[in-house]
Amino acid sequence: MSQKLDRAEIKKVFDVFDYNGNGILSLAEIDRAVIELYPHLAKDKPAIMRAYKAADTSKDGFIDLNEFGRLIDLLHYYHELYKKFQQLDIDGDRRISYVEFKKGHDLMGIKGRSDKVLKAAFDEIDTNHGGYILFDEFCTYAAKTKMLEYPE
Template identity: 80%
Template sequence: MSKIDKAEVKKVWDAFDYNGNGILSLAEIDRAVIELYPQLAKDKPAIMRAYKAADTSKDGFIDFNEFGRLLDLLFYYDELYKMFQKLDKNNDKRVSYVEFKKGHELMGINVKSDADLKKAFNEIDTNHGGYILFDEFCIYAAKKKLNSRS
């Protein structure tokens, strides 16, 4: 999605803010995404991640000042989620080491040895659960400035 001007942001804001109270709840965001951006609606983890990241005030709502960031992040995390799904071959919402080993090039990870690959996997798997979760994948992507279109 390209940057949109302030008037267009206000128009989209009005479509998101169903109850007109000047703040967006997660329910309003989810509903608006389903109606306005149906191509994003199936990627609930991406919507949740964008919502949390855009809520810079940490009050549980998105205000108008945070809204432009939310729009950008909805599309960014949707792209990351698509990449994550390519890695997650068995669709269990997590990436095992075997799946990572087969698809790590998608993430721009080029290593020479299995030991280096395992080290990279462990760096991303921050909770050390033996799988890469979408949140961990996003944190890694932000650190590496991973671009899903590369």
Template identity: 70%
Template sequence: MRAYKAADTSQDGFVDFKEFGRLIDLLHYYNNLFQIFKKLDIDNDRRINFNEFKKGYELMGINVNSSKELQSKFDEIDTNRGGYILFDEFCTHAAKVKLISEIPQDAKEAQETQEN
């Protein structure tokens, strides 16, 4: 749904021929993000808890100086303060930090719109 809304630049509820190419790019982009998210979501509950987040950092070989620093990063991504990182929050963060280098412009704009 996120890809569809971002591709519908005319905001008429339909994806026309001009917008269709963008939709395909966005579907690919969000699918890539979802694959990363699934790898982090060890217990498959469609959300990332702090322990899964910590393991993800360890698997990626990212050195974090302290648990407090890691908790701070987790809290930054967990914008609804639910104690879990949801896919929507993950996508917003991924766009900010350019987790995937090929972010379609529409995806970036959609992220910025949802943040405001």
């Protein structure tokens, strides 16, 4: 959603998300609205969760109108990242093994083909050292390397 909405348009969409009309959005309301309004994003639960957490700048567990425009931008940003993540996650287990990483490392903009270079890159991204790249680790790497343009 590269096109910026004006404040009135943001308020109109916010009101659609705000099912109970209390002026703040819970994760459940966001999830429900995404399913109804953005069905192409609905299956990307990790992306929705990541956008929700990143947009909640007040850290109160809710998205208010001031945070809402950022939420919409982040939903689309993390959706794009999740699509890349899914391309790498060949077996669909929501984590990228080293074998999957080797097959698709070019999608992440990683140069080099030697096993040593690729293993070092994999280990750098796998910050919890679990032997797999998780979506959160993938997002951290993407932000650090500017894999996709992060919304302002």
